Amino acid sequence: MKRLWYFIHKELLLLGRDLHGLLLLFVMPAVFILIMTFALQNQYADEGQVKIDYFLLDQDDSPLSRELIESLAQIDNLHRLSTAMNEQALRAATAEDDSKFLMIINKNFEQQLLAGKSALRLEIAPGTKPVMVHLVNAQLQNILGQLSLKIQLQALLAMGDPGAVETLTQVDGKALVTVQSLYKGSSADKDSQERPSSVQQNVPGWLLFSMFFIAIPLSNTLISERSQGTLARLQSMNFPYYTILLGKLIPYFLINLLQVVGMLLIGVYLVPMLGGERLNLGNSFAGLAVISLSASFAAVAYALFIAQLARTTEQATILSGVCNIIMAALGGVMVPRFVMPPVMQDLSVFSPMAWGLDGFLDILLRNGGVNAVLHEAAALSIFGLGLLLLSAFLFSRPGKH
Amino acid sequence: MIKIRQLQFTYQGADQPALANINLCVKSKSIFGLLGPNGAGKTTLLSMLSGLLPRPARSIFIDDCDLSSGNNPCNSGLSLVPQDYAFYQNLTVKENLNFFAGVQGMAKPVLKTRLGEVSEITGLQQRLNQKATTLSGGLKRRLNLAIGLLNSPKLLLLDEPTVGIDPHSRHFILEAIREINRQGTTIIYTSHYMEEVEALCDEIAVLDKGQVVVEGSLQALLQAQGKRSLCVDLIDLPEAQQLEALGKMPGLTHNSLRLDIPVSSEVEILKALETLQEQELGIGRIHYGAHNLEELFLDITQRTLRD
Numbered sequence: 001m002k003r004l005w006y007f008i009h010k011e012l013l014l015l016g017r018d019l020h021g022l023l024l025l026f027v028m029p030a031v032f033i034l035i036m037t038f039a040l041q042n043q044y045a046d047e048g049q050v051k052i053d054y055f056l057l058d059q060d061d062s063p064l065s066r067e068l069i070e071s072l073a074q075i076d077n078l079h080r081l082s083t084a085m086n087e088q089a090l091r092a093a094t095a096e097d098d099s100k101f102l103m104i105i106n107k108n109f110e111q112q113l114l115a116g117k118s119a120l121r122l123e124i125a126p127g128t129k130p131v132m133v134h135l136v137n138a139q140l141q142n143i144l145g146q147l148s149l150k151i152q153l154q155a156l157l158a159m160g161d162p163g164a165v166e167t168l169t170q171v172d173g174k175a176l177v178t179v180q181s182l183y184k185g186s187s188a189d190k191d192s193q194e195r196p197s198s199v200q201q202n203v204p205g206w207l208l209f210s211m212f213f214i215a216i217p218l219s220n221t222l223i224s225e226r227s228q229g230t231l232a233r234l235q236s237m238n239f240p241y242y243t244i245l246l247g248k249l250i251p252y253f254l255i256n257l258l259q260v261v262g263m264l265l266i267g268v269y270l271v272p273m274l275g276g277e278r279l280n281l282g283n284s285f286a287g288l289a290v291i292s293l294s295a296s297f298a299a300v301a302y303a304l305f306i307a308q309l310a311r312t313t314e315q316a317t318i319l320s321g322v323c324n325i326i327m328a329a330l331g332g333v334m335v336p337r338f339v340m341p342p343v344m345q346d347l348s349v350f351s352p353m354a355w356g357l358d359g360f361l362d363i364l365l366r367n368g369g370v371n372a373v374l375h376e377a378a379a380l381s382i383f384g385l386g387l388l389l390l391s392a393f394l395f396s397r398p399g400k401h
Numbered sequence: 402m403i404k405i406r407q408l409q410f411t412y413q414g415a416d417q418p419a420l421a422n423i424n425l426c427v428k429s430k431s432i433f434g435l436l437g438p439n440g441a442g443k444t445t446l447l448s449m450l451s452g453l454l455p456r457p458a459r460s461i462f463i464d465d466c467d468l469s470s471g472n473n474p475c476n477s478g479l480s481l482v483p484q485d486y487a488f489y490q491n492l493t494v495k496e497n498l499n500f501f502a503g504v505q506g507m508a509k510p511v512l513k514t515r516l517g518e519v520s521e522i523t524g525l526q527q528r529l530n531q532k533a534t535t536l537s538g539g540l541k542r543r544l545n546l547a548i549g550l551l552n553s554p555k556l557l558l559l560d561e562p563t564v565g566i567d568p569h570s571r572h573f574i575l576e577a578i579r580e581i582n583r584q585g586t587t588i589i590y591t592s593h594y595m596e597e598v599e600a601l602c603d604e605i606a607v608l609d610k611g612q613v614v615v616e617g618s619l620q621a622l623l624q625a626q627g628k629r630s631l632c633v634d635l636i637d638l639p640e641a642q643q644l645e646a647l648g649k650m651p652g653l654t655h656n657s658l659r660l661d662i663p664v665s666s667e668v669e670i671l672k673a674l675e676t677l678q679e680q681e682l683g684i685g686r687i688h689y690g691a692h693n694l695e696e697l698f699l700d701i702t703q704r705t706l707r708d
Contacts, residue, residue, distance in 0.1 A: 006503030010489065010496075017491045229485035233548070236451040236481045237505055 007247025021217035029210030040198040051079040054101035055090045060109035071143045097125045113148045118178040144176040199277045203267035204360030205333035208353045211299040215320035219307035241396045256296035282363040287370045291359035294377035301384035308394040327351045355379045403427040404462040419445040421611045434602035435591045441608040443591045451481040480554035484561045490534040502551045523547040539570025559590045595694040633660040636683030643680045
């Protein structure tokens, strides 16, 4: 353990004196985040005149529920998808993003409405922008409020007592609609819906890009050690290979985590200070930690692997640079995945950056928790473990150095 | 005593073995010179001794301790000083020494003491806070050596430790090596500077094409290989008339400016010198008796140009 500390200390001293490495790891992603966030801000924010698809299931099938359906049909930006599916199938289709919303009119609709209780459930497809949820929810509350007033008024008029009109009560629209996201672990029904912005896409995207760029300084130090005979000298000192490998892995792992903290802070504080949207860190720091740790592990293992493949620092720089750009382009860092055609979206599963980005978006955009990022974290960890074992094998080959 | 028995090694994909059936004995506390042209197998042998290349069982022993077994304590008494500047250019001298001592598991008080000792032996006391990249070539060589001394090795493997430095630095390093040897460290020394080996080493071995061509006491080898002939280097090429007169000396060979005159006694030496004087030949240098190491080395390795 004491020996390992000397390796870590040495690596941090070297990196601290490597101006180019520091610029690459900290300044480059910060600049990218700022430029891309502001350059694409309007693109992400502009909702335009889009039609929002929804499924509707009428479990009450009464004149009042049909009146609600009619009112919904009058709204320009809502588009009902006609279907004969049952509730379960509709929910599954919505979860698959066939439609953005599933509206279910509850049984005893009128009684619920009069009692000011939940008369309608609004279920949301995963990844639906919170601004859209807010818009639809507000329209539903408005219609339900009007319907509630109307049936109260009709009841009073039927009683023939005009003075009783003063007893009419404005119902709380929020209580009439139960909002539920079909995204596991999401809390899309919260009042604090953040408007999705380019900062949510660009901060994690360029953060991941820079995390994988750790391959350049890491491989450069390892290749220099190899070519200058330092590695041979260390190996002749009769201690296990894994100490040397861990001595590289741990300090760069810590650097990666520093990048995460630094770039998230830029999104939270610097971007709004310069007039952009503030990054919402979501509700799960544990989830954020899990995805950050696994992305960092994958990036460091990838860097070690590049260092084993390349013979010269030039080769390492070109190889890692090209691989990083391809992974970023494919993984939705440079071009967001949601604007890609389906074929490209399918291809993006081959990029570890896409796994990391999905994980970060689970937390930052969809308000997921630890469970929401587990499969992305597992994919990144398996990727990292595989490359780490390969690197350890290549590193320990006799006569390699 | 270091014993090497029937040591063989072939690099993956190579047609010829890099080392073939090497047998050597190195006396404890001696300085042993390992010579050979480029590609002879010197670095491969040092790599196997230091454990960088796998060591077959029962092939290398230090004081009857087989080095092939993994966690052999004898390994900790061994240190390699590579030919390259095997340290971190962006760290200071002290940071480098601290790191290499620390990773060898040295406790802090021992580390501090040893750091003082090795910087004194190598004359680096005034340079401890200087970045390695700003050191001169000679100081870099001294730092390279200092790192190799940190673990107080019983066996020190020096791979061309003075290559590319000025005579003053070389003299300093050679003196430091003598001092380290006086303190009881056995040294295996490779160099292409024959005068260094001649001045330092008690015994030598010459490797060529992965085999030991000659091994033994340096003085004995120089005496044994020395020719009983007078070697004369001329200033000007002899004319035909002069050559004809010289040709009367039995066994004389002539190669450009060099004459090689076989002689078996002091009388014959004087006679040969008289003949040279009669012919009024301009003489640059005359040599008789034991070879110097360079001559011996070139004779043994047959003077052919290597890779």
